[in-house]
Each structure stands twice: as C-alpha cells, then as structure tokens.
Amino acid sequence: MNSHLHHLTSSFSVRRLFSWLSAVLLLAVGAFFVTSARASDMQEGNVQRLVTIHDNGSEVSIVTRALTIKDAIKQAEIEISVDDIVEPAVSEKLVAKSYQVNIFRARPVAVVDGLFNTRVMTAEQSPKKIAAKAGMTLYDEDLTKFERIDDPLGAGIGLRLTIDRAEVINLSQYGKVYESRTQATTVEELLVEKGIVLGAQDGVDPTLKTAITSGMKIRIWRDGKQMITQEESITKSIDEIKDSDQPLGYRVVRTVGVDGKKNVTYEIEIRGGIEISRKQIASVTTLEPVKEVVAVGSKVLGAYTTPSQNETITWDFLIAQGFTREQTAGIMGNLMQEHGFNTTGDGLAQWTGGRKANLMALPDPYNINTQLQFLMSELNGPYAKVRDAIKASTTVEQAVIIFQNQFERCSVCVESKRIQYAYNILASH
DSSP states (O other): OHHHHHHHHHHHHHHHHHHHHHHHHHHHHHHHHHHHHHHHHHHTTOOOEEEEEEETTEEEEEEEOOSBHHHHHHHTTOOOOTTOEEESOTTOBOOSSEEEEEEEOOEEEEEEETTEEEEEEEOOOSHHHHHHHTTOOOOTTOEEEEEEEEOTTSSOEEEEEEEEOOEEEEEEETTEEEEEEEOOSBHHHHHHHHTOOOOTTEEEESOTTOBOOTTOEEEEEESEEEEEEEEEEEOOOEEEEEEEEEETTOEEEEEOOBOEEEEEEEEEEEETTEEEEEEEEEEEEEEOOBOEEEEEEEEOOOSOOOHHHHHHHHHHHHHHTTOOHHHHHHHHHHHHHHHTTOOSTTTTTTOOHHHHHHHHTSSSTTSHHHHHHHHHHHHTTTTHHHHHHHHHOOSHHHHHHHHIIIIIOOSSOOHHHHHHHHHHHHHHO
16 A cells, blocks of 8 residues: 555656646746747847937937937938938947937038138038038137128028138247247237246247237247257158150159158257257157159150140149149139130230240240249249148139139139139049
8 A cells, every 4th residue: 555655646746847847848938939039029120219309409209110310310201411410320220228319400601711711511510620621721729700690592591600810930949940820919928828938048039029920930049058859851862754755844753752750869059049059969760761753754845736735734734743633623724714725925824024024035935835834933933822822722613713813813803714614624634
C-alpha cells in the first residue's frame, strides 16, 4: 500500500512540474511576440510622437508616426522654403517621444555697406551671417544697426542692416607689425580699446591726442634692448615655360606655388623711439615654399584681331591673372559696353587723356595683347585698389559695379547693360 501511495504521489508531482514548465514556456513565448511586435512597430514607424511646431508666432501640435522632422512638417501642411531655417534640422530622425520645432522664416534684408547696397533673402539672425549671405565679411570691430523697412519689391516687411566699418590701421607694437581695426577716434582711445597699457619706458607715435584716420601707422616701442620674434614670408620661386601655341599675354599656372613662412628672432635696441640696431638671432622655417610653374604665351598675333577673338583672348588673359569667372565676367561686361572688344580708337577700355597717351606710347598699341598688358599695368599700379576690390568681390554684379565706378568712371554708364553683358559672357565661357 505504501508503494502504491508513493507512486501516486510521484505521478502527481510530475504533472505539477510539467504544468509549471508549460506555463513558463507560454509566458516566454508571449513576451517574445510582444517584444517582436514592439520592435516591428518601431522599425516600421508605427510609434506615435508629439511634435509641436512654432512658426512666426503660431503653434501647431500633431501626433505623428513620421520618421523625420521634414515629414512631420509636411504632415502638418506647413510649407517651408530653401531660405527658411528649421531647428532641429529637417533631416533629423524622430526617436524621442516629443519634439519642439522652430521655423525661422526668410525675409528680405537690405545690406548697406558704405556706398555698396545689396538685398538678400535670409532667415539668419546675426549680422555676421547676414553679411556673409550678402558676400561680405563683417569684422568684430565693425558696428551694425537693424531697422525695419517696407520691402519695395512687395515681399512684405523687411530689414535694413547698416554696417559702420571700423577704420583699418597699421599697428606696430613692440616690433610686431600687424593690421588692426578700430572704432576709436584718438590714439589714446585706441590703446584703451585694445587693452594696451604703456610702461615707464614705453613710447607711442603719433601722440595720444592724435585723431585716428584710415590707413594711419601707429607705433608703440620700449627703449632698451629686447628680443622680438616675427613671422616673415619666404617668396616662392617661379618657373616660366614658353608656349608657342598661345598668344602673348596668355598666362596659365600649371603648378600652383606657395610662399613659405619662417619665424625670425631679432635682438633690437631702441633709444628715444628709434631703432639703432637689429641683430638676427635665429630663423626657423615653419612652411617650405613650393615652386610655381607658369606657361606663358609666345605666339605673336597680328596687329589687329576681331572683337570675337579679342573676347576669347581677354577671358583667358584675365583668368590667368587670378580673377575668378565671376570677376572676369564683371570686368568684361564693362569692356563690352565700352567698345565691344574693339582695340581701335580709344581701345578696349576707351582710355582718354594721359591714360591713352601712355597706351599710345607703347609698341603696337592697337594689338589686343598690348592693351591687355596695359590694362593689367594700371590694375597693378595706380588702380591697385580697384584690382583688390574686384578680387574681394563674390558676385558678377559686385565686380561690374566696382570696375564701372572706380576704373571706367563713366558719366553715362547704363549699368544694367553692363551687368547683362557680364552674365552673357559668363554663360558663353
């Protein structure tokens, strides 16, 4: 009887164990399918998220299964333009439970920088970024002012950003010379602005009460012997290779050269603000120069070429001088308006007076290459500021206006034609 009871008890225990294992297995299987379903939902974008969109003072909230900010904005039926700024970015994927999205709408901004005036559509808020959008560089010392304006082109209320440029000066401070910018009106105010405190042995020239003017040189020194270290350039060497298949004036850089740099340490002695001795102590090259290889044309053309030929020669010539495509087109838009690329009469740029006399004094003055070389001799000489301004420009319009106003100095310019010619030339090259 005891044996029979033991058998029954054992059978009952086995059944209970089997039932318990079955329950555990069912729970595990259920949990697996629930987890898989949740993972599947997340992978397929089935998780709902709350997205609140702030747009020009209005607020829209949606519950969405969108995968990105862009998709959520589209679902909310809100249109955005390429000039608008969205934070977070439209490409950001939605992974959190909720989001706050801000849309900054582009608006017209008139940027006034002295005599230069341009207009941009931008959502940027900072003056530096707005200036950059207009192709300008804003420095820390420049002052800016915002004003609301009625947009004359019908794009609604806009802004005017006026830039008050700081004066550019050359500052020599204890032997180190560098370009600086300032809003100070006197040398004394400049020292305060730059945090320069003069010691007992220090001197400054000109005097503290001298008014600041653009380009002025200000020197601060310390009497006695002292060590100074300054960076100096190592001029790159240039190899010119003559190309008999190209006309005179053709110049193309085959291998771009780079000036090197070196740090030079001097022991100098100054008395009464005058340097009386300078001795080089050490020189360390920090950047080796790279030789530049240039192909130059040596083919002699006839005294006269057609305007069509002159246009192509002028394009190649100006590009070879380091101007960008936009800058080259801006210059050539002016030349087209001036004389249609004819070298007869007053020449490409319609030179008059003493400038024409200088051209006519050259051998073969009506040759296109002669006139292009003369053009560059003016841009590298008395009109170097025009060259630098053009090379700092970033648009066709800027280059046209600079060359028109500062080089041609025409009385009746017809600026719109010059700009249109420039764009036509840009497209054809």
